[in-house]
Amino acid sequence: xxxxxxxxxxxxxxxxxxxxxxxxxxxxxxxxxxxxxxxxxxxxxxxxxxxxxxxxxxxxxxxxxxxxxxxxxxxxxxxxxxxxxxxxxxxxxxxxxxxxxxxxxxxxxxxxxxx
Amino acid sequence: xxxxxxxxxxxxxxxxxxxxxxxxxxxxxxxxxxxxxxxxxxxxxxxxxxxxxxxxxxxxxxxxxxxxxxxxxxxxxxxxxxxxxxxxxxxxxxxxxxxxxxxxxxxxxxxxxx
Numbered sequence: 001x002x003x004x005x006x007x008x009x010x011x012x013x014x015x016x017x018x019x020x021x022x023x024x025x026x027x028x029x030x031x032x033x034x035x036x037x038x039x040x041x042x043x044x045x046x047x048x049x050x051x052x053x054x055x056x057x058x059x060x061x062x063x064x065x066x067x068x069x070x071x072x073x074x075x076x077x078x079x080x081x082x083x084x085x086x087x088x089x090x091x092x093x094x095x096x097x098x099x100x101x102x103x104x105x106x107x108x109x110x111x112x113x114x115x
Numbered sequence: 116x117x118x119x120x121x122x123x124x125x126x127x128x129x130x131x132x133x134x135x136x137x138x139x140x141x142x143x144x145x146x147x148x149x150x151x152x153x154x155x156x157x158x159x160x161x162x163x164x165x166x167x168x169x170x171x172x173x174x175x176x177x178x179x180x181x182x183x184x185x186x187x188x189x190x191x192x193x194x195x196x197x198x199x200x201x202x203x204x205x206x207x208x209x210x211x212x213x214x215x216x217x218x219x220x221x222x223x224x225x226x227x228x229x
């Protein structure tokens with residue numbers, strides 16, 4: 001079946017512009033995560049959605065970052081007034097349910113370059 | 116707080132040789148532990164996971180890992196490496212509370228030479 005998809009695959013933007021990244025989770029997966037992967041570093045957790053519960057935003061690095069999810073479907077991560085330090089690969093993952101037991105399935109990521 | 120250390124940034128092995136990638140974690144309780152592989156241009160793929168029980172876990176593609184509580188380690192092994200194993204490998208520990216998100220190490224890049 002279809003896996004997690006993300007769009008665009010690559011995004012180049014100028015400093016100060018807003019960008020929107022999209023994630024389509026696996027159908028039926030109630031949990032959705034966003035991670036950021038900077039060059040040469042591991043993944044950093046950004047935000048988590050579980051069903052219709054309030055999202056866990058504890059990993060968002062600043063108030064320029066926000067994310068939405070409609071029910072158990074598509075999620076968008078928005079970065080306002082982008083800065084060069086926002087350059088990274090943004091990865092989305094979904095899992096059947098919340099809880100460490102459930103495998104997280106990752107999308108291919110969106111590579112964001114801020115010039 | 117949870118954390119993961121992968122001390123080797125880059126490892127080079129010959130095809131057919133054995134492989135061991137190191138992972139040390141910091142966690143206050145019995146952790147959920149994972150190894151993921153990331154090939155160029157692709158998302159992360161789960162190789163194996165440990166939750167409880169037998170400390171030697173088998174994964175896909177011939178990989179295995181051993182949980183050693185006394186050493187806070189979860190090293191990944193493969194007896195004979197194939198050229199297609201060249202990739203980036205990430206160890207992760209799962210949070211048992213809140214978002215249940217994963218905490219990742221910085222990764223080990225594996226190069227396989229013929």
